[in-house]
Amino acid sequence: MNKLRIGFFDFTGCEGCQLTVLNLEDEFLELLELVKIVEFREVMSGACERLDIAFVEGSICTPGEAERLRAIRAKATTLVALGACADTAGVNALGHFRDLRELRREIYGGEHPPALTDIPRPLNAIVPVDHRLPGCPIDGREFLAVLQALLLGQPPQLPTFSVCVECKLAELPCAFERDQVCLGPVTRAGCDALCLAAGDRCRGCRGLIDNPRSGPYYRILAEHGLTEEDILEEFRTFNVPGRGGRR
The missing domain is CATH 3.40.50.700 (NADH:ubiquinone oxidoreductase-like, 20kDa subunit)
Incomplete structure (x- = not known):
């Protein structure tokens, strides 16, 4: 072969x-x-x-x-x-x-x-x-x-759900309950919530899920005192807008 x-x-x-x-x-x-x-x-x-x-x-x-x-x-x-x-x-x-x-x-x-x-x-x-x-x-x-x-000649499949799902399955405490801003609700799963298991928060390194419920999530961030600029700053580390556009 x-x-x-x-x-x-x-x-x-x-x-x-x-x-x-x-x-x-x-x-x-x-x-x-x-x-x-x-x-x-x-x-x-x-x-x-x-x-x-x-x-x-x-x-x-x-x-x-x-x-x-x-x-x-x-x-x-x-x-x-x-x-x-x-x-x-x-x-x-x-x-x-x-x-x-x-x-x-x-x-x-x-x-x-x-x-x-x-x-x-x-x-x-x-x-x-x-x-x-x-x-x-x-x-x-x-x-x-x-x-x-x-x-096997098959297309690889990435998880379509968020890190939040893995976090809950592992019975980890929510980062928001520790007053930490967490991107887990809108970040693609597949890491077994590794950072949260270590006591940290999700910083979004796996990119956004395909259809994030951004409206309710932004309201949660606002309830924790984040301004629009604060929210953008949280996403910038791994999810800067406008990264594509082949040349």
């Missing part, structure tokens, strides 16, 4: 999603019985001319990155956005609220900092994306489920 050829690629980001894949350890090694990994900078060198599946992490922040992404898209039958940075541009998109010239000087210094695009962009602003794996970082079990579906 011919194994599917898969590759892992990274752009601007922390590479935590690829480390999540590696941290699967024995389960990752078992993958090698089903697929052939032909590109993965974290663990090997070299490149290939054709891919069945490309898992791509990171947002696109330079013209050079955009060109490299187009080249990956051209040689991959299927392209999967791996993690929040690839899916929505992630925390990198906060650069949208800063002057880019100032940002370049602050981060890189010197007289000739590298060129950046107008704002960090998700993959689907540059090329068509076939599937997405949300999260910061991704959930390892969800990665395995997505890969299994692709191996």
